[in-house]
Amino acid sequence: MNIPGLKPAGSCGGGCASKEKGADVHRRDFLKSGAALATLTLAPGVTLMAMGNGVAAKANPGVRWGLLIDAGKCPSDCNACVTACSDEHGWENNGLDTDPQWIRKVTLKDRETGRENSLPVMCQHCENPPCVDVCPTGASFKREDGIVLVDRHTCIGCRYCMMACPFKARSFLHEKVTDQKVTTPRGKGTVEGCNMCVHKLDRGDGTTACVEACNATGNNAMIFGDMNDPDSDISKALASYPSIELRADLKLNLGVRYQNI
């Protein structure tokens, strides 16, 4: 399987360095804004608790949720993240072209050396998402904490977002759905994709189903966290080791980064 237009490793050129600089500026702004405090005072008597285990919080504009995937630790025969996502959200892929796919395992092959690489690809949660640009109803939107979502209440199923997405991350639901998960309502005629397990984040779990599953297998190929928080695991890993964005040439500033591709 191949992603159309996916460039091989090292193609990000100078773009990556400038991106990292950009992230630093955001971090400074973030610290200056005071959003790093454990409790945020919104108005007299109204406080917003910072995320932590068991503390439910609204989408926090100071946060940018992100994923770092180490392709070097991702075995080609492991499908745990895909299965976990499917179980968490109740979607099913039986191999038909029209079946939904929120996350998929992709194998990349270097034609010169024959080296193969396996990695999960899902919605990359762009800072400047093309799916949001093209949506005629405003159903495709970006939450304050950087998660790109479809509001199915306003989705008319036109599939413009599917055309606009460089990563084929969205699926259209062709068939009637029954017995949906309470936390993931889904219905025929709407578009769907990875939602970074918003229900889990809103609950204060601070992780996603795929990352939990990956850690459970012992591969630990995925790190989830707040890319705006310099002390988070993901920020530290991004600062210490080289990583790339898929299609960095599009300058979308993705929320999902890869290592060892």
Add this chain to the structure above:
Amino acid sequence: MKKLFLVGMMILGLSIGPVVHAQGVYPDVPKATGEPHPEGNEFMRINHPDLLRHDRDLTVRDGDRDVDYSLAGCVACHAVNGPDAKPVTSESSEYFCRVCHDYAAVKIDCFQCHNSLPPDLGEASLMFDRPEQSLDVLLTYLEGLSR
């Protein structure tokens, strides 16, 4: 004065007439299992679409799950059990929402995406992370089973 009196009588007649007439036709709304709405049933009958629409935007757009009115909450309390003592889905005309909606010929599309069955215990506790609330859901569920 006489005119006013006549008009008054007419209004009175109009308002009594249909009520008496509709007594047998008005849908028999199934009873819910939980605490009654503090706003009163009449308020909820009129305003439930706006309350749900307002809070769904809070949840989807802002990630605020601590809302007063959620569809999962409606469904948990207003479950109607079928002949097999299990809650019926929105496919059934016995379903709580459908009793009135069929009567008023207003189509509901909530359940094209949302599950019309009361959330099961595991998922209910996922949705409502406050412990006292999940206890409420548990009690509601058990009451529903025993009905």
